Amino acid sequence: MKIDIITIFPNLFSGFLSESLLARAQKKKLITIKTHDLRKWTTDNHKTVDDRPYGGGAGMLLKIEPIFRAVESLKFKVKSKKTRTILLSAKGKTFTQKDARRLSKCDQLIFICGRYEGVDERVAEYVADEEVSIGNYVLFGGEVASMVVIEAVSRLIPRVVQKEESIKNESFSDKEAKEKEHPQYTRPEVFEPKVKSLKTKARKWKVPKVLLSGNHKKIAAWRNQASLAPKRREEWRRRNTE
Numbered sequence: 001m002k003i004d005i006i007t008i009f010p011n012l013f014s015g016f017l018s019e020s021l022l023a024r025a026q027k028k029k030l031i032t033i034k035t036h037d038l039r040k041w042t043t044d045n046h047k048t049v050d051d052r053p054y055g056g057g058a059g060m061l062l063k064i065e066p067i068f069r070a071v072e073s074l075k076f077k078v079k080s081k082k083t084r085t086i087l088l089s090a091k092g093k094t095f096t097q098k099d100a101r102r103l104s105k106c107d108q109l110i111f112i113c114g115r116y117e118g119v120d121e122r123v124a125e126y127v128a129d130e131e132v133s134i135g136n137y138v139l140f141g142g143e144v145a146s147m148v149v150i151e152a153v154s155r156l157i158p159r160v161v162q163k164e165e166s167i168k169n170e171s172f173s174d175k176e177a178k179e180k181e182h183p184q185y186t187r188p189e190v191f192e193p194k195v196k197s198l199k200t201k202a203r204k205w206k207v208p209k210v211l212l213s214g215n216h217k218k219i220a221a222w223r224n225q226a227s228l229a230p231k232r233r234e235e236w237r238r239r240n241t242e
C-alpha cells in the first residue's frame with residue numbers, strides 16, 4: 001500500500017514514521033509512506049496555502065488549488081482504482097475499526113491534513129472521497145488524526161503485525177473484539193509500592209489468584225467475566241481486586 005500525506009507540517013511525522021512498527025513495515029516494503037509539503041504545489045512566490053473566508057469571519061482557510069494539484073499528481077503516480085482520498089477534519093464522520101478494515105484493502109490512501117480554522121469546503125465536496133474525524137473534540141489540525149488512522153489501518157495489513165493478532169481482529173465485529181479484551185497482568189505477583197498512593201489504601205497490589213492457578217478452564221471463565229464494558233469494569237474491579 002502507498003500512503004501519501006499532504007500537510008503544511010511534514011516534520012510532525014518524522015518520529016512517528018521512523019520509530020514505530022511502521023518503520024519496519026516500510027523496510028519490509030509492506031507499506032510506502034510519504035509526506036508531502038502542501039507548499040510544493042503553490043504557484044506564487046510566497047507559497048500561499050491559505051486565505052480569508054468569503055463572507056467574513058475569524059481565521060484563514062486552506063485554499064483549494066494547491067490541494068487539488070497535490071491530490072491529482074499523487075493519484076497519477078499510483079494509477080490504481082483502489083485509491084481513497086481522505087480529508088481529516090473535526091466535522092467528518094467518526095472513524096471506526098470498520099473503516100480501518102475497509103481502507104486496509106486499498107492500494108493507495110491520500111490524507112489531506114486540514115489546518116488553521118478550516119479548509120475550503122470544495123475540498124470535501126469535489127476532491128476528498130471521505131471526510132473523517134477521529135473523535136468528538138477539536139485538534140489544531142489533521143496531522144495527529146491522520147497518524148491515528150494510518151496506525152489503525154497499517155496494523156491490519158498482512159505481515160505488518162507479527163503473530164496472528166491482525167487476523168484475529170478480522171474475524172470479530174468491533175464490539176466483539178473489544179469484549180475479547182480482558183485485563184492482563186505480568187510479574188511481580190505482588191507489588192508493594194514504597195510510597196503511599198493517593199488513589200488507594202491498598203498496600204499490596206496483587207495479581208488475581210486464579211491467573212496463577214494453572215487451571216485453564218477457570219482462567220477462561222475469569223477472563224470471560226472480566227471482559228466487561230468500561231462502565232461496568234470499574235465496579236467489577238472494586239469487588240474483585242480489593
Ligand code: ADE
Nearest residue numbers: 088089090133134139145
Ligand atoms: N482536525 C481537527 N480536529 C480533528 C478531529 N477530531 N479529527 C480529525 N481531524 C481533526
